[in-house]
Amino acid sequence: xxxxxxxxxxxxxxxxxxxxxxxxxxxxxxxxxxxxxxxxxxxxxxxxxxxxxxxxxxxxxxxxxxxxxxxxxxxxxxxxxxxxxxxxxxxxxxxxxxxxxxxxxxxxxxxxxxxxxxxxxxxxxxxxxxxxxxxxxxxxxxxxxxxxxxxxxxxxxxxxxxxxxxxxxxxxxxxxxxxxxxxxxxxxxxxxxxxxxxxxxxxxxxxxxxxxxxxxxxxxxxxxxxxxxxxxxxxxxxxxxxxxxxxx
Amino acid sequence: xxxxxxxxxxxxxxxxxxxxxxxxxxxxxxxxxxxxxxxxxxxxxxxxxxxxxxxxxxxxxxxxxxxxxxxxxxxxxxxxxxxxxxxxxxxxxxxxxxxxxxxxxxxxxxxxxxxxxxxxxxxxxxxxxxxxxxxxxxxxxxxxxxxxxxxxxxxxxxxxxxxxxxxxxxxxxxxxxxxxxxxxxxxxxxxxxxxxxxxxxxxxxxxxxxxxxxxxxxxxxxxxxxxxxxxxxxxxxxxxxxxxxx
Numbered sequence: 001x002x003x004x005x006x007x008x009x010x011x012x013x014x015x016x017x018x019x020x021x022x023x024x025x026x027x028x029x030x031x032x033x034x035x036x037x038x039x040x041x042x043x044x045x046x047x048x049x050x051x052x053x054x055x056x057x058x059x060x061x062x063x064x065x066x067x068x069x070x071x072x073x074x075x076x077x078x079x080x081x082x083x084x085x086x087x088x089x090x091x092x093x094x095x096x097x098x099x100x101x102x103x104x105x106x107x108x109x110x111x112x113x114x115x116x117x118x119x120x121x122x123x124x125x126x127x128x129x130x131x132x133x134x135x136x137x138x139x140x141x142x143x144x145x146x147x148x149x150x151x152x153x154x155x156x157x158x159x160x161x162x163x164x165x166x167x168x169x170x171x172x173x174x175x176x177x178x179x180x181x182x183x184x185x186x187x188x189x190x191x192x193x194x195x196x197x198x199x200x201x202x203x204x205x206x207x208x209x210x211x212x213x214x215x216x217x218x219x220x221x222x223x224x225x226x227x228x229x230x231x232x233x234x235x236x237x238x239x240x241x242x243x244x245x246x247x248x
Numbered sequence: 249x250x251x252x253x254x255x256x257x258x259x260x261x262x263x264x265x266x267x268x269x270x271x272x273x274x275x276x277x278x279x280x281x282x283x284x285x286x287x288x289x290x291x292x293x294x295x296x297x298x299x300x301x302x303x304x305x306x307x308x309x310x311x312x313x314x315x316x317x318x319x320x321x322x323x324x325x326x327x328x329x330x331x332x333x334x335x336x337x338x339x340x341x342x343x344x345x346x347x348x349x350x351x352x353x354x355x356x357x358x359x360x361x362x363x364x365x366x367x368x369x370x371x372x373x374x375x376x377x378x379x380x381x382x383x384x385x386x387x388x389x390x391x392x393x394x395x396x397x398x399x400x401x402x403x404x405x406x407x408x409x410x411x412x413x414x415x416x417x418x419x420x421x422x423x424x425x426x427x428x429x430x431x432x433x434x435x436x437x438x439x440x441x442x443x444x445x446x447x448x449x450x451x452x453x454x455x456x457x458x459x460x461x462x463x464x465x466x467x468x469x470x471x472x473x474x475x476x477x478x479x480x481x482x483x484x485x486x487x488x489x490x491x492x493x494x
Contacts, residue, residue, distance in 0.1 A: 006350075007351065010347065010350050010351055011351075014336070014339075014347055018336070018338055018339075021338035021339075022338065083334050083337070084330055084331070084332055084334035085334045085335065085336060087295070087300050087328075087330040087334065088328070088330055088334055088335070088348075088395070090300055091298045091299060091300050091323055091326065091328045091330075092323060092348065092351045092352060093319075093320045093321075093323040093324045093351075093352060093353070094320075094351060095320070
């Protein structure tokens with residue numbers, strides 16, 4: 001498969017700047033910081049625990065991302081279709097996968113900015129005590145990978161519609177299912193009748209279960225593979241959708 | 249070699265046959281006016297010529313490259329103004345044209361020269377650093393033309409390039425198209441019949457997805473002449489395409 005990295009870089013640059021061309025970037029970063037901090041303090045008992053760790057902070061990330069990543073991903077393709085720019089873009093000498101990758105990386109880089117801004121938390125815990133930095137680093141990597149998986153799913157769904165709101169809602173629903181599949185609520189409902197391997201499979205695909213493993217400080221290979229392969233699969237489907245829409 | 253060659257293009261949208269066996273050849277130096285009533289299949293045909301839409305049957309090639317088998321090579325020779333002149337509204341005119349230029353492989357001094365030429369030729373100096381969202385319809389259309397011309401392509405496909413322009417702007421656009429025409433093959437869709445007489449060397453009229461006329465404007469008028477009196481192009485257009493509706 002031929003790939004022009006120049007095209008990917010150009011698409012990346014345009015899309016990354018586009019986030020900052022509207023108030024969306026500021027709103028997103030503000031909401032993300034406020035929610036991640038607020039949840040860690042008020043719902044996570046960040047202070048009451050009396051421990052210098054970021055566990056309560058990272059524990060909310062799956063729930064935050066399942067709303068926020070669809071918000072970042074929804075415009076990537078739906079807006080292109082609504083405005084008709086997709087017709088211009090896809091008649092330039094580019095390949096669909098180059099554009100898909102460039103757009104995804106732009107959204108992912110924007111997420112990285114949001115995560116870097118939360119590192120003040122880390123500094124606070126370093127000041128207050130001595131957190132296990134290995135765990136913090138592993139958690140950040142896990143959080144970034146999980147965000148990428150949510151984002152790839154959102155981008156893929158965004159390519160299926162010209163309506164950003166529909167893209168957002170569908171992506172949030174799919175993300176919700178992927179988070180929920182590891183909770184007792186879902187697993188208990190399955191255990192009653194499904195064979196054990198199905199229960200294990202559902203649980204092993206859960207973003208929460210896998211993210212929890214990473215936040216315990218071990219960069220577990222299966223969890224990393226799950227998130228990375230989710231990204232690859234979603235982007236592959238994204239390319240197929242962009243190509244197939246040419247026929248419709 | 250024909251710069252644009254399409255044979256037997258067919259496209260059906262959920263039972264509606266939008267394009268039904270359209271063939272078209274355009275050689276260097278020709279400006280083809282692509283006419284037809286709304287819904288006749290003009291835009292759909294153009295989308296297939298550019299490779300954006302895949303036909304159910306038929307082939308299309310640009311500068312000898314099949315637009316589906318070898319899309320990248322075909323698109324390098326093509327400048328395309330989609331219907332409505334879409335563009336990234338959040339970008340300035342300068343940034344947008346530079347982006348399209350780079351995506352088309354231009355860079356450095358060559359890109360700078362091409363951008364400068366666009367400012368001049370398409371008359372964009374007044375809005376060069378303004379976001380595209382803030383532009384009038386006329387300027388947006390000109391930005392659309394500029395992005396189609398940025399790499400000086402051999403083939404231009406322009407879907408309603410003068411739609412929404414005032415008479416002065418229409419005049420300027422026609423001058424521009426006439427000026428660049430000699431080395432290129434140009435296909436223009438339009439509703440404005442005077443435009444066809446002004447700039448087109450050939451007229452292709454389609455109705456209900458089929459080509460119903462393909463001739464020079466004067467041959468078309470001669471053929472419809474009664475007692476040596478040429479009718480207006482509008483009369484010809486209406487008699488060819490309006491029979492079913494009348």
